Amino acid sequence: KAGVTQTPRYLIKTRGQQVTLSCSPISGHRSVSWYQQTPGQGLQFLFEYFSETQRNKGNFPGRFSGRQFSNSRSEMNVSTLELGDSALYLCASRMGPTNEKLFFGSGTQLSVL
Amino acid sequence: AQSVSQHNHHVILSEAASLELGCNYSYGGTVNLFWYVQYPGQHLQLLLKYFSGDPLVKGIKGFEAEFIKSKFSFNLRKPSVQWSDTAEYFCAVNPYNNNDMRFGAGTRLTVKP
Numbered sequence: 001k002a003g004v005t006q007t008p009r010y011l012i013k014t015r016g017q018q019v020t021l022s023c024s025p026i027s028g029h030r031s032v033s034w035y036q037q038t039p040g041q042g043l044q045f046l047f048e049y050f051s052e053t054q055r056n057k058g059n060f061p062g063r064f065s066g067r068q069f070s071n072s073r074s075e076m077n078v079s080t081l082e083l084g085d086s087a088l089y090l091c092a093s094r095m096g097p098t099n100e101k102l103f104f105g106s107g108t109q110l111s112v113l
Numbered sequence: 114a115q116s117v118s119q120h121n122h123h124v125i126l127s128e129a130a131s132l133e134l135g136c137n138y139s140y141g142g143t144v145n146l147f148w149y150v151q152y153p154g155q156h157l158q159l160l161l162k163y164f165s166g167d168p169l170v171k172g173i174k175g176f177e178a179e180f181i182k183s184k185f186s187f188n189l190r191k192p193s194v195q196w197s198d199t200a201e202y203f204c205a206v207n208p209y210n211n212n213d214m215r216f217g218a219g220t221r222l223t224v225k226p
Contacts, residue, residue, distance in 0.1 A: 031212050033212070045214070104156045
């Protein structure tokens with residue numbers, strides 16, 4: 001069974017640009033969560049989607065948004081990029097609506113110059 | 114929303130030393146608790162989890178954790194660490210019947226051979 005796949009693996013953008021990150025969950029998993037990982041801050045929760053609906057949201061500004069498609073694939077978008085958005089963005093999936101363990105992807109390393 | 118505190122930012126031990134990493138959470142209701150590990154260059158992966166029952170749970174590679182409800186704690190332990198345990202360890206809390214999993218800032222463990 002293929003794992004969680006995130007693309008692209010690395011991304012370099014400049015301030016003010018926008019970016020879209022993609023995540024394909026494990027086949028059969030319907031819940032997708034997004035996290036921002038930075039040194040010293042750990043994993044900061046962005047949002048969680050289940051069956052195309054955003055069910056939980058962390059404390060990030062509205063520049064961070066996401067969506068989930070009918071095939072459970074998810075995208076995350078960040079508009080008007082700031083230097084502080086440089087981080088590793090992790091996607092994780094799990095099967096159902098209750099809290100089972102998360103399976104993580106390798107992440108997308110975003111650098112904002 | 115729930116929050117998670119990991120008190121040790123960086124722990125350095127010699128091989129065969131005993132390990133205890135602290136984790137405290139704040140949430141008034143029933144929670145499920147997890148420890149994840151991130152070895153250098155690898156995905157985050159589950160080390161162990163507590164859902165219910167015996168508050169002392171055993172995970173992979175000789176790790177265990179004890180849930181103390183009165184202290185809102187879920188500390189990770191290992192009697193004798195190995196060089197291969199060098200990694201970053203994350204405690205996570207998920208309210209029951211909710212897919213909102215929050216992580217601590219992580220503890221970096223360095224084991225000297």
